[in-house]
Each structure stands twice: as structure tokens, then as C-alpha cells.
Amino acid sequence: MSTTATIDQAPGASSEPQVNYLNARYGIKSWLLTLDHKRIGLLYLGTITVMFLVGGIAATMMRLNLIEPQGALVEPETYNKLFSTHGIVMVFFFLVPSIPATLGNFLIPLMIGARDVAFPKLNLLSWYVFVTGCCLMLYVVATGGVDTGWTFYTPYSSLSSHTDVFLAAMAVFIGGFSSILTGMNFVVTIHKMRAPGLTWFRLPLFIWAMYATSLIFVLATPVIAVTMFLLMLERLLHVGIFDPALGGDPLLFQHMFWFYSHPAVYIMILPSMGVISELITAFSRKRIFGYSFIAFSSLAIAVISFLVWGHHMFVAGESVYAGLVFSVLSFLVAIPSAVKVFNWTATLYKGSISYEAPMLYALGFIGLFTIGGLTGLFLAALATDVHLNGTYFVVAHFHYIMVGGAVMALMGGLHFWWPKITGRLYPDLWARFAALVIFIGFNLTFFPQFVLGYLGMPRRYAMYPAEFQALNVLSSAGASVLAVGYIIPLIYLGWSLRHGQIAGPNPWGAKGLEWTTQSPPLTENFLKTPIVTEDAYDYETAPEPEVVRA
Amino acid sequence: MPDAAIAHDANPTGFAHQFEDLEQQRDAGRLGMWVFLATEILFFGGLFAAYTVYRSLHPVAFDIGSHLLNWKFGATNTAVLICSSLSMALAIRSAQTGKKKGTIIFWLVLTMILGALFLFLKFRFEWYQDFLDHTIPGFGFANQAGWGANAPQVQMFMCFYFFMTGLHALHMIVGIGVLAVLTGMAARGKFTSQYFAPLEISGLYWHFVDIIWIFLFPLLYLAGGRYPH
Numbered sequence: 001m002s003t004t005a006t007i008d009q010a011p012g013a014s015s016e017p018q019v020n021y022l023n024a025r026y027g028i029k030s031w032l033l034t035l036d037h038k039r040i041g042l043l044y045l046g047t048i049t050v051m052f053l054v055g056g057i058a059a060t061m062m063r064l065n066l067i068e069p070q071g072a073l074v075e076p077e078t079y080n081k082l083f084s085t086h087g088i089v090m091v092f093f094f095l096v097p098s099i100p101a102t103l104g105n106f107l108i109p110l111m112i113g114a115r116d117v118a119f120p121k122l123n124l125l126s127w128y129v130f131v132t133g134c135c136l137m138l139y140v141v142a143t144g145g146v147d148t149g150w151t152f153y154t155p156y157s158s159l160s161s162h163t164d165v166f167l168a169a170m171a172v173f174i175g176g177f178s179s180i181l182t183g184m185n186f187v188v189t190i191h192k193m194r195a196p197g198l199t200w201f202r203l204p205l206f207i208w209a210m211y212a213t214s215l216i217f218v219l220a221t222p223v224i225a226v227t228m229f230l231l232m233l234e235r236l237l238h239v240g241i242f243d244p245a246l247g248g249d250p251l252l253f254q255h256m257f258w259f260y261s262h263p264a265v266y267i268m269i270l271p272s273m274g275v276i277s278e279l280i281t282a283f284s285r286k287r288i289f290g291y292s293f294i295a296f297s298s299l300a301i302a303v304i305s306f307l308v309w310g311h312h313m314f315v316a317g318e319s320v321y322a323g324l325v326f327s328v329l330s331f332l333v334a335i336p337s338a339v340k341v342f343n344w345t346a347t348l349y350k351g352s353i354s355y356e357a358p359m360l361y362a363l364g365f366i367g368l369f370t371i372g373g374l375t376g377l378f379l380a381a382l383a384t385d386v387h388l389n390g391t392y393f394v395v396a397h398f399h400y401i402m403v404g405g406a407v408m409a410l411m412g413g414l415h416f417w418w419p420k421i422t423g424r425l426y427p428d429l430w431a432r433f434a435a436l437v438i439f440i441g442f443n444l445t446f447f448p449q450f451v452l453g454y455l456g457m458p459r460r461y462a463m464y465p466a467e468f469q470a471l472n473v474l475s476s477a478g479a480s481v482l483a484v485g486y487i488i489p490l491i492y493l494g495w496s497l498r499h500g501q502i503a504g505p506n507p508w509g510a511k512g513l514e515w516t517t518q519s520p521p522l523t524e525n526f527l528k529t530p531i532v533t534e535d536a537y538d539y540e541t542a543p544e545p546e547v548v549r550a
Numbered sequence: 551m552p553d554a555a556i557a558h559d560a561n562p563t564g565f566a567h568q569f570e571d572l573e574q575q576r577d578a579g580r581l582g583m584w585v586f587l588a589t590e591i592l593f594f595g596g597l598f599a600a601y602t603v604y605r606s607l608h609p610v611a612f613d614i615g616s617h618l619l620n621w622k623f624g625a626t627n628t629a630v631l632i633c634s635s636l637s638m639a640l641a642i643r644s645a646q647t648g649k650k651k652g653t654i655i656f657w658l659v660l661t662m663i664l665g666a667l668f669l670f671l672k673f674r675f676e677w678y679q680d681f682l683d684h685t686i687p688g689f690g691f692a693n694q695a696g697w698g699a700n701a702p703q704v705q706m707f708m709c710f711y712f713f714m715t716g717l718h719a720l721h722m723i724v725g726i727g728v729l730a731v732l733t734g735m736a737a738r739g740k741f742t743s744q745y746f747a748p749l750e751i752s753g754l755y756w757h758f759v760d761i762i763w764i765f766l767f768p769l770l771y772l773a774g775g776r777y778p779h
Binding site: 245248 | 577593596607608709
């Protein structure tokens with residue numbers, strides 16, 4: 001089924017002002033002291049957008065520098081600070097909270113028919129903790145940055161680096177507690193706050209994904225916190241924990257770091273998978289294929305994620321036997337990931353597919369995630385990893401997962417639920433155009449990096465041999481396309497806040513409790529606590545989309 | 551309860567608007583505390599794991615380090631904490647069985663006193679002595695004759711000792727603060743045989759902090775056995 005590019009006035013949508021969570025109260029105080037999960041979600045959205053810009057500027061400067069083999073823009077020391085800033089800001093202050101703290105916060109109570117999360121005050125506290133961490137990190141960036149890379153490897157970070165590692169580690173330490181609070185809140189909310197009739201196997205798959213993510217938040221984040229704590233103490237007091245000169249073991253730092261940071265990869269990708277499950281069904285207008293397989297594959301990924309951290313250390317000095325075990329376990333992650341991809345594809349089969357902007361992001365996600373996932377297998381294999389470790393192949397691989405996966409899904413989800421969040425529709429043509437620009441720009445940026453890595457170009461260097469220039473220029477050109485692709489939505493989504501067409505309660509004709517309430521929802525979400533009598537994604541009974549499709 | 555239009559401020563019985571009923575609220579609070587404790591286990595777990603790795607790599611140095619600690623204070627404090635857990639449990643029990651508020655306050659205050667006693671013994675007699683003996687890393691730590699090549703790892707043992715007991719002490723201080731708030735609530739007659747959830751979940755926390763100590767005491771004080779060197 002093809003669609004028209006324009007959207008007619010949605011039937012049933014009224015332009016009369018109605019009381020909702022946005023206009024119920026006004027003023028700065030009503031936002032900064034809000035306990036409403038929807039407003040807190042928006043506070044998070046604003047914060048991570050700022051952090052995304054900071055991390056994005058650092059990336060832009062890196063790509064500009066790499067246009068010339070000798071470095072076109074900055075000194076090598078500055079380059080070290082740029083990639084460290086980019087990594088720390090993007091991982092800890094953008095990707096980790098991205099979908100859970102924004103869409104998760106906004107949607108979980110709506111999707112399970114609750115008035116709010118279980119602990120609204122903790123929810124607000126988590127935002128303040130997060131902002132504190134962000135401010136500290138921005139202070140570090142503004143006063144010279146750090147040059148350790150986002151991994152803070154010892155003994156460089158504890159002994160050699162002359163930058164403010166202490167404060168940067170403190171920022172990560174503090175930011176971690178916001179993850180823990182969010183995770184606790186979500187676990188309890190999903191367990192205890194579901195509407196009558198909403199059994200576990202009637203939950204939207206987004207909820208399953210958020211549940212799996214929350215488990216990782218709760219169980220992995222404390223380990224990075226304590227690792228950063230030890231690093232800070234070692235630097236502050238000059239005592240030996242990881243310092244080999246004092247009998248410490250730098251490898252232990254790597255073990256403890258990756259014990260969090262590998263599961264953190266799944267913190268970034270599991271929520272995206274949840275979003276994609278929602279988008280694929282909504283725009284195929286078909287019940288999802290293999291509901292329970294997708295649900296349990298989320299939990300399987302969460303469990304396995306705790307057992308694979310050693311694959312970051314194949315060449316760092318861990319034993320061959322440990323390497324073998326970690327390699328096998330890493331391959332296991334491919335199974336639940338593939339289960340998801342196959343089920344999404346099977347859902348598309350014989351669906352009435354339409355290509356609205358969210359769906360474009362979802363389809364893009366499936367392709368890019370598949371590439372990112374399969375190249376991960378190269379790195380999980382011991383022999384090929386020796387060749388590829390520490391090269392641009394690794395950089396390309398994880399950007400396919402984190403940008404091609406997590407950011408695409410965030411954009412898709414944001415577009416899908418934008419009418420619910422704001423009560424307005426955005427210009428569909430622009431949105432589709434931006435999705436296409438992002439897809440093209442992304443591939444142009446990162447696909448050449450696979451080749452560069454295969455040819456042996458190491459990551460984290462400000463300079464490179466001249467024969468790598470063509471591919472690097474291609475990558476930098478792609479980065480500028482990608483930047484344009486991110487700026488366009490910023491403009492039209494901002495525009496739509498005031499000028500967008502009024503969206504009805506359910507512009508996509510989608511299933512799910514969040515679409516049964518008004519847009520934007522009431523502060524209490526529902527007039528009456530909903531009673532659920534059907535499975536998720538029962539698209540045989542779905543209302544027709546209000547967005548007219550030819 | 552009506553479904554909609556419930557004000558955001560909590561009503562006098564401690565019931566929060568987002569819940570359907572008091573039982574759901576209590577369940578949520580209890581589960582929330584268990585999840586928090588899972589987080590705490592992993593938080594301390596990182597330290598326990600690092601300690602275990604280094605102890606197995608440097609058994610002699612950790613043995614020497616362990617002998618720098620005074621096990622008598624450690625044992626006394628273990629007893630103090632176990633008693634405080636009992637009085638905490640009795641505080642909850644007296645609320646559940648509808649005892650007078652004076653009884654609840656008595657047990658809560660006793661718990662606080664025992665917690666403070668633990669901290670007093672720890673800081674006044676142990677840490678202060680360590681300071682005088684120059685065994686605090688980063689604060690005038692001095693190697694002693696007889697450590698030989700083990701000196702760096704002895705210092706590392708003391709690092710772990712202070713990190714772990716320090717973190718534990720921090721949890722005790724937070725716990726005493728929580729108990730003070732609970733005492734205030736009890737004095738205002740908040741707790742009844744129907745409503746005692748704050749006591750219950752704070753009790754979970756208090757017992758957890760005790761259990762951490764039950765692991766810290768043998769690992770740190772009794773490492774390598776207490777035979778004379």
C-alpha cells in the first residue's frame with residue numbers, strides 16, 4: 001500500500017483547547033518540581049538533546065580533522081580530548097538514558113494503564129542526579145576535557161593523564177545513580193502498576209524490552225559506579241588499586257569496567273528493539289509474529305549480556321581459555337538478536353505496510369542493526385579479532401549498533417509518539433526526507449570505516465597514512481550529511497509544536513492503551529483506569545488511521 | 551478511590567495518588583526496596599570481587615594486613631549490629647501488633663543507639679588508632695619493618711579495608727538518619743497495625759547493612775586465621 005505525502009485534517013480531532021498534562025499548570029516551577037512522568041520524560045529529552053549536541057560537535061571536529069592525513073584541524077592532544085569527550089558524553093549522558101528516560105518514562109505508565117510510575121519523587125530525583133552529572137561533565141569539557149577515551153583505562157587514567165580524570169569519573173559515577181533510580185522505578189512499576197486484565201503476556205513488547213533494560217540498569221550500573229569510585233580514590237590518594245607499581249592489576253580495571261560497559265551496550269539497544277516492535281506492527285497493521293519469542297529474547301539478551309564482557313579483552317592479556325569461553329558466549333547473543341530480526345521480518349510478510357516516517361526509521365533500523373550485529377560476530381571470533389581489534393572496524397561495528405540501531409529507533413519512536421506527546425502532527429514529507437538523509441548520511445559515514453579497519457587503520461589516532469585519505473574524506477562527507485539529517489527534525493519538530501496540525505487521540509490507528517487516551521494525555525493519563533480484555537497488537541480490531549492513506 | 555482528578559499531594563494516611571490502594575502501595579514499596587538492595591549487592595559486590603582477586607594473588611600480604619586490625623573490636627561490633635537488627639525487627643513487630651507508639655519509639659531509638667555505638671567504636675578506637683599507627687593509605691601511611699616486599703600489597707589491603715568499612719559506615723549513617731525520620735513519624739502516631747510499610751522497608755535496609763558487615767568482618771579481620779605471627 002502506498003501513501004500520500006500530505007495529511008488531511010484528522011477526523012474527530014478538535015482544535016478546542018482541552019486540559020492536558022502540558023497546559024494543566026504553567027511556569028518554570030511547574031516543570032522543575034513536577035512529579036508527572038510525562039513531564040519528567042520531556043525534561044530528560046531536553047537534557048539529552050543538549051548532550052547529543054555537545055557529543056556531536058566533538059564528533060564533527062574529529063571528522064573535520066581526519067580529512068587530511070596529517071590532521072586538518074587540531075593538535076593530536078586536542079584530538080585525544082575530542083574522542084574522549086565524544087565517547088563519554090554520547091555513551092553515559094546520551095545513549096544510556098536516551099530511550100528509557102525519555103520514551104520509557106513517558107510511555108510505560110501510559111502503556112500499562114497506570115496514573116504514574118511507582119515512585120514519582122524518585123523519578124524526579126533521578127533527573128536532578130542526571131543533570132548534576134551532565135553539568136559536571138560539561139564543566140570538565142569546558143575546562144580542558146579528558147584524554148583517556150571513554151574507557152578510562154588504567155594505568156594511563158590513574159597515573160599518566162594530566163587531565164581532570166577525577167571529575168570526569170565523578171560525573172560518570174553520579175550519572176550512574178540516575179540510571180539505577182530509573183531502573184528501580186521501572187521494575188517496580190511494571191510489576192505492580194499494571195491495569196486490571198493486563199497480564200504479562202498482554203504487555204506491549206516495548207514494556208518487555210524496558211523491563212529487560214531496567215534489570216541491566218539495576219544490576220550492572222552499580223559495578224561501574226564502584227569502579228569509578230576506586231579509580232577516583234586511586235587518583236586522589238595515590239594509593240595502589242590498579243597501579244602495577246603498587247602491586248595492582250590494570251586488567252582488573254578492564255574486567256570491572258566491561259562488566260558494566262558490555263551490558264550497557266544492551267541498555268542502549270534493548271529499548272530500541274522494543275520501539276521497533278511497536279513500529280513494525282503499527283505500520284504493518286498486523287499482529288506481531290512470535291510475540292513470546294520476542295519477549296523472552298529481550299530477557300535472554302539481558303541475561304547473556306552479563307556473561308560476555310571478556311570479549312573486549314581478547315588481546316589484553318586474559319587467558320586463552322577465558323577467551324574461548326567468552327567467544328562462545330558472545331556468539332550466543334546472536335541467537336536472541338536474530339530471533340527478533342526474523343520475527344520483525346515475518347511480521348512484515350503479508351502486512352498492509354505503509355511508509356510513514358516512523359516506519360522508515362524502523363526499516364532502516366532492521367537493516368543497519370543486522371549489519372552491526374553480523375560484524376559483531378567477526379569481533380567475537382578470536383582469530384579475526386586479533387586482526388580487527390583496536391581498528392576502525394570496531395568503531396564502525398558499534399556505531400552501526402548505537403547510531404544505526406539506538407539513535408534510529410529513538411528518532412522513529414519520537415516521530416511515532418510525537419502526536420501523543422505534543423498533540424500535534426509534524427510535516428510528514430519533511431520527516432520522511434530527514435529519515436532518508438539520516439540513513440544515507442549514516443551509511444556514508446560508517447561503511448567506509450569497516451573498510452578502513454579491515455585495511456588496518458587504528459582508531460583514536462589524529463593522523464593516518466596517506467593511502468587512507470579517500471575513505472576518510474568519504475566518511476567525513478557522510479558525517480556532514482548526517483549532521484544535516486539531525487538538524488532538519490530539530491527544526492520541523494520545533495515548528496510543529498505551535499503550527500502542527502492537531503492530532504487526534506490515535507492518528508496512526510495503532511493499538512495500545514496509550515492510544516486510547518486523549519493527545520496530549522491528562523495529567524492522570526486516563527479518565528478511568530482501563531480494563532484490558534485483549535492481547536497486544538490485535539490489529540483485526542484496530543481503528544482506521546486518521547492519517548489518510550491512499 | 552475515584553479514578554481521576556486525584557490531587558498530587560499525599561493524603562494524611564500516607565497514601566500516594568498513583569496507586570489504586572494501600573496494599574498495592576505497600577507491595578510496590580517492598581519490591582522497590584528489594585530491587586534497591588540488589589543494586590547494593592552489586593555495588594559492594596564489585597569491591598568484594600576485587601578484594602577476592604587480590605587476596606588470592608597476594609595471600610601473605612593480606613594476612614599481614616589483616617593482623618593490623620583489632621579483631622576484638624570487629625567482634626564486638628558484630629554483636630552490636632546483630633542486637634540492632636533484633637531491636638529493628640521488634641520495632642516493626644510492635645507496629646504490626648498495634649502496640650502503643652511509645653513501644654515503637656523505644657525500639658527505634660534503641661536501634662539508633664546501637665548503630666551509633668557501632669560507629670563510635672569503629673571511628674574512635676579503630677580508625678583513630680590506625681591514624682596513630684600510620685596505617686591509613688593516603689594519610690601518612692608508613693611501611694613497617696618486616697613487611698619486606700609485601701609492603702605495597704599490605705597498603706592495598708588497608709585501602710580495601712577503609713573503602714569497604716567506610717562505605718559500610720556511610721550506609722550506617724544514612725540508616726540512622728532514616729531511623730530518626732521514622733522515630734518522628736512514630737511520635738506523630740503515623741504507624742498502626744494497618745500502616746507500617748515505611749518501618750518494614752527501612753528494616754529491610756537496616757538488616758541488609760548488617761549482613762554486609764557479617765561478610766566484611768571475617769573477610770577483613772579474620773583473613774589468614776588468627777594464629778600468632
